[in-house]
Amino acid sequence: MKDIKNPMETEKQEWRKQQTQQRLKTWLTIFSPISLLLIWQFLSQSGLIDARFFPPPTAIISTFIELLTSGELFHHISISLVRIFAGFLLGVIPGIILGLCMGLYAPIRHFISPIIMALMPIPTLALLPIILIIFGIGEVSKVVTIAGSVFFPVVINTAAGVISIDSIYLDVAKNYEAGRKDFFLKIALPGSLPVMMEGIQMGQAIALLTIVAAEMMGARSGIGYLIWTSYSAFLLKEMFVGLILISFFGYIFSLLLRWLQRKLIPWR
Amino acid sequence: MRPKPKISIRELKKVFYKKQHSVTALENISLDIAEGEFVCLVGPSGCGKTTLLRILAGLENQSSGEFKIERSEKDRPNQSMVFQERGILPWLTVEENVAFGLKMRHQPKSHVKERTNYFLNKVGLAKFANMYPKELSGGMKQRVSIARAFANDPEILLMDEPFGALDEQNRYILQEELLSIWSETKKTVLFITHSIDEALYLSDRVLLMSAQPGKIIEEIKIDLPRPRKLEDIRSNPEMASKFLDIWRHLQVEVQGSRL
Numbered sequence: 001m002k003d004i005k006n007p008m009e010t011e012k013q014e015w016r017k018q019q020t021q022q023r024l025k026t027w028l029t030i031f032s033p034i035s036l037l038l039i040w041q042f043l044s045q046s047g048l049i050d051a052r053f054f055p056p057p058t059a060i061i062s063t064f065i066e067l068l069t070s071g072e073l074f075h076h077i078s079i080s081l082v083r084i085f086a087g088f089l090l091g092v093i094p095g096i097i098l099g100l101c102m103g104l105y106a107p108i109r110h111f112i113s114p115i116i117m118a119l120m121p122i123p124t125l126a127l128l129p130i131i132l133i134i135f136g137i138g139e140v141s142k143v144v145t146i147a148g149s150v151f152f153p154v155v156i157n158t159a160a161g162v163i164s165i166d167s168i169y170l171d172v173a174k175n176y177e178a179g180r181k182d183f184f185l186k187i188a189l190p191g192s193l194p195v196m197m198e199g200i201q202m203g204q205a206i207a208l209l210t211i212v213a214a215e216m217m218g219a220r221s222g223i224g225y226l227i228w229t230s231y232s233a234f235l236l237k238e239m240f241v242g243l244i245l246i247s248f249f250g251y252i253f254s255l256l257l258r259w260l261q262r263k264l265i266p267w268r
Numbered sequence: 269m270r271p272k273p274k275i276s277i278r279e280l281k282k283v284f285y286k287k288q289h290s291v292t293a294l295e296n297i298s299l300d301i302a303e304g305e306f307v308c309l310v311g312p313s314g315c316g317k318t319t320l321l322r323i324l325a326g327l328e329n330q331s332s333g334e335f336k337i338e339r340s341e342k343d344r345p346n347q348s349m350v351f352q353e354r355g356i357l358p359w360l361t362v363e364e365n366v367a368f369g370l371k372m373r374h375q376p377k378s379h380v381k382e383r384t385n386y387f388l389n390k391v392g393l394a395k396f397a398n399m400y401p402k403e404l405s406g407g408m409k410q411r412v413s414i415a416r417a418f419a420n421d422p423e424i425l426l427m428d429e430p431f432g433a434l435d436e437q438n439r440y441i442l443q444e445e446l447l448s449i450w451s452e453t454k455k456t457v458l459f460i461t462h463s464i465d466e467a468l469y470l471s472d473r474v475l476l477m478s479a480q481p482g483k484i485i486e487e488i489k490i491d492l493p494r495p496r497k498l499e500d501i502r503s504n505p506e507m508a509s510k511f512l513d514i515w516r517h518l519q520v521e522v523q524g525s526r527l
Contacts, residue, residue, distance in 0.1 A: 028485075068425055104495075167352065168351060168352075168354055168355055169357055171327050171349075171351065172349075172351065172355060172357065172368075173358075173372075174327060175325050175326065175327060175347075175348065175349045176324065176345075176348065176369040176372045176416075176420065177345060177369070177372050177373055178372045179372070182372055184370075186357075186360075186368075187357075189357035189361065190357075193359075219505075265359075266400065267358050267359045267360075267400040267401070267402060268402070
């Protein structure tokens with residue numbers, strides 16, 4: 001039987017148990033991708049899966065280093081990142097502005113939302129041929145494609161964010177005589193920020209999906225181009241390098257946005 | 269000649285109109301409240317007391333009738349409201365919340381700082397100035413709300429059941445604090461409550477409202493000397509009979525609105 005006379009000791013043990021469990025969970029999170037890679041390595045090397053289609057991770061890593069030292073990879077990465085950032089900003093900024101206007105002014109909302117609802121289901125990629133005709137095959141068309149797909153989740157979430165502001169805060173603003181500008185900066189913007197940030201998170205994920213596809217169709221550089229040409233030439237190790245880069249940047253971007261979210265919304 | 273009332277309400281009427289039928293929320297409310305008076309409005313739920321307050325607060329328009337709030341200074345806001353719970357802005361710190369009204373009226377920075385600090389100290393929240401509301405208890409949030417209203421230095425204060433969601437201990441502490449700030453500033457207050465105890469303890473005058481249509485049907489003067497203690501109210505036989513008076517009235521009203 002346990003020593004029930006010492007409550008401090010039992011609580012301490014209880015606390016330790018919780019700590020151990022917490023550590024175990026962290027380990028599981030780290031362990032899961034590593035174990036996946038290990039299994040892949042084993043299957044590929046033992047010939048249980050075809051190494052031509054699934055080259056072992058170690059081979060992919062050495063290809064990665066080769067591409068990196070030759071400077072080719074850096075070129076693809078930097079051009080893709082520039083396109084993503086430019087397209088992201090070009091989609092997010094008008095999305096926020098229009099979303100705020102829609103949330104704040106009902107006539108604008110009722111006028112614009114049917115247009116948004118009608119355009120939203122069309123994948124921007126399906127519009128790529130038209131975008132190429134209008135903007136040519138240069139950088140602008142890629143940036144516009146990304147902007148187009150980022151814009152929708154941001155505008156919809158921003159408008160929804162403003163509408164979801166508790167009416168009591170609107171009463172407070174009115175009762176304490178907030179002017180137009182103060183109402184916008186002190187009530188509408190901060191009040192809609194949490195939902196708006198969710199839209200931006202979504203936009204970020206979509207931007208990555210779009211860049212790869214856009215670079216597959218109409219580009220001569222970039223991570224998507226690397227994936228597509230490697231695949232066409234049956235250089236699957238190079239293709240996997242491209243795929244893993246995309247997944248890596250997706251992870252980094254969502255970490256960045258989460259950090260930004262904590263900075264912008266400290267009151268949550 | 270009697271001095272001009274601070275708030276005068278004449279034949280105020282509010283009708284809510286919805287698909288073919290209308291509900292009269294307020295029926296010919298006429299009322300004078302003197303400068304520096306603390307008046308409590310007591311009535312059953314749905315009797316329109318919040319509607320009356322919202323009209324005075326400029327958050328809703330009356331259907332007919334008028335009201336006037338006597339102004340003493342040009343720069344002073346007409347009224348400030350202490351809302352029910354959730355009335356403070358979650359994205360502003362305690363200090364920014366208290367300063368909110370002053371900042372919205374673009375008062376000079378030093379003035380804002382001074383008044384904000386003064387009232388933060390008054391409600392005992394100086395230590396919590398840089399915290400966000402999510403870190404505060406319900407009682408502390410209402411202190412912020414009260415400090416914000418007083419800091420704004422309005423002609424009159426409107427309070428919409430500010431202590432309704434608090435437990436009894438906290439409620440009593442906040443009532444006491446409110447009275448202490450009020451006695452210092454001598455603001456005119458119109459206060460809504462469900463609690464008869466609260467009304468007797470706080471006010472100079474209790475107004476009883478009936479439901480549907482909302483009317484003021486009785487007025488009871490509370491002329492106990494101040495500063496008061498809750499124990500004084502409880503042990504005073506006259507107050508006990510007033511309590512029962514209001515209690516019976518509310519019973520009848522609640523029963524009546526059930527039929």
